[in-house]
């Protein structure tokens with residue numbers, strides 16, 4: 155199935171299917187005839203899919219650049235090494251960078267494509283659930299700086315995205331739950347239909363990989379990408395509506411920072427962040443009491459991961475001010491206002507935020 159991200163002359167297709175990555179060389183040669191490319195992937199993907207990587211190498215006659223695996227390698231020097239490969243492979247302005255991997259590979263390869271020759275095409279082939287429903291679509295590319303995540307980057311839309319949900323069959327359970335957080339967030343911003351869909355299918359989606367039944371995931375990924383594509387089509391540079399995609403992230407980023415970016419995956423922190431955002435909307439009056447039962451039902455049974463260590467509520471609150479969403483020293487939250495609808499809210503007092511953190515995080519520790 156094909157969706158489109160509509161951005162005028164930078165519009166691009168997103169293909170979603172099962173088993174479609176096998177035909178990538180044919181797809182590439184048809185869509186980018188006569189153009190050279192380089193594949194960027196990670197050591198982990200290369201070791202899980204050795205024959206697929208060989209088939210790409212052969213079918214595309216291209217170099218394969220392997221990044222070491224993990225967020226800690228999302229650095230300027232390792233990004234620069236991708237550029238070395240592109241130069242050595244003699245890619246020209248028609249060259250194409252193919253990103254095969256999770257969000258780290260996608261962000262680094264996408265940023266290399268954004269800078270090489272002042273910008274060449276990039277094709278995203280995401281292999282994690284998070285990358286399928288979020289990072290591969292929308293054109294945000296970046297690497298980390300020692301002082302903060304994603305501080306160095308560019309908007310550079312891909313030329314195409316190819317999502318093969320079969321890659322999820324090898325995804326470790328923990329990574330799958332982390333990606334599920336980014337799926338789950340669409341229930342709060344993607345309209346009543348997505349809210350109801352998640353309410354009805356949250357269990358089936360969560361257990362789809364474990365059961366080896368990709369069908370529920372196909373529809374779910376398609377729904378998420380459709381919502382993201384619509385938002386990006388209207389607000390590419392996050393001047394307004396795109397900020398809604400950060401639902402739960404103000405709390406999540408603070409938690410990640412508090413735990414030193416270790417012990418809690420980004421998506422795991424987002425799950426906690428979603429719970430806190432709903433609670434804050436309740437006590438701040440953004441979410442009317444008549445909606446509470448539905449929201450409580452949706453959140454019931456959410457696979458919240460244990461916190462790595464007891465949280466220090468005051469330190470987590472302070473960490474919130476380092477978030478990119480904090481403007482002029484004021485916190486900004488994305489809060490639900492009804493099923494499938496959220497808004498950007500600022501001016502929430504410290505007392506309420508601390509109350510939320512205390513209630514949600516302490517509750518978990520006590521369980």
Ligand code: NAD
Nearest residue numbers: 198256257258259281282284285288289294321324325329
């Ligand atoms: P990741 O890329 O580190 O992948 C997570 C782990 O899963 C890695 O160890 C990887 O090797 C492994 N893996 C990937 N695919 C696999 C597969 N099919 N089978 C087995 N193992 C597999 O992490 P992620 O969660 O995909 O992405 C997180 C990154 O994405 C962060 O750097 C974040 O900043 C970025 N991000 C970007 C955007 C954006 O809009 N650009 C949005 C959200 C997140």
Ligand code: GLY
Nearest residue numbers: 288292294396399
């Ligand atoms: N992941 C948030 C965005 O793409 O804007």
